[in-house]
Amino acid sequence: MTVALEHATAATSPAPPVPAAAAPPRPARLVLTPKTALAGQLDGAWWPRSRDLEAELPVLAAALAEPWGRITRVTxxxxxxxxxxxxxxxxxxxxxxxxxxxQDPDKLILLSYTVGRWDLLVIPPQTTPAAAARLMAAASVPGSVLTAGALIAAEAVIGRRPDVRNREDAWESEGGACMYPTGSPARQPVGPLSAGAWW
Known part of the structure; x- marks a missing residue:
């Protein structure tokens, strides 16, 4: 009797994908109030990229490790x-x-065993860069009595009223702004104007 043997060929499966090098996390978008004797409502502002605390908090804590030490608690x-x-x-x-x-919905409270407590304005992730810049400037004014909620509400007014933004642009384009030697306008944060609007 003749027996035919077939050599089984190993099923070739595609090689497992080589994991791409994990991209380093992007730096935290953060501004802190300068150290002064003036105590204000906020110690700065943070503009997270999402509403995912597990993804966002490690980046924030790493950015604050040097100026504030190890952050241990967040509320x-x-x-x-x-x-x-x-x-x-x-x-x-x-x-x-x-x-x-x-707690104010637009505020994040950070605690450290060694240094203390800090309150940051949380700028919504979907905020435009121009609005985020205005909010960051306003939140970092030393001694400001404005709360996180008040700053977000004021920015909402500006966002709904393009005439407020256009007045600032017209003022600067007509020479109303202070100028650096290079010719670019020097933007300085200012206090609230009538009806709670911010320039």
Whole structure:
């Protein structure tokens, strides 16, 4: 009897994809109030790229590690964050996250065992760059008595009223702004104007 043997060929499957090098996280979009003797409502502003605390908090904590030390706790208002994880791993330690409905929805509170507490305005991720720049400038004014909610409300007024923005552009284009030697306007944050509008 003759037996035919077939050599089984190993099924060739495509090679597993080579993982692409993970892109380094983009730096935190953050501005801090200069150190002065004036105590204000806010210590700066943060413009996250999303409402994902697990993705955003490690980048923020890393940016604050040098000026403020290790951040250990964060509190938020749950109305602005769809998911609030109780803990977020951050560069060798755990960041504890809490929430309070009484807290200003547009503010993030950061705590550290060694240095203290800081309150940051949280600029909504979908904010335009021009609006975010205005909010960051306003939130970093030393000694400002304006709350996070007041700044967001004032920016909403400006966003609905293009005439307010156009007046500023016209003023600067007609020579009304201070000029640097290079010719670009020097923008300085100013206080609230009538009806709570911000320039």
């Amino acid at each position: 938020v208002n749950p109305s602005r964050w769809p998911v609030i994880p109780p803990k977020v791993p951050v560069a060798g330690h755990t960041l504890h996250v809490g929430w309070f409905t009484e």
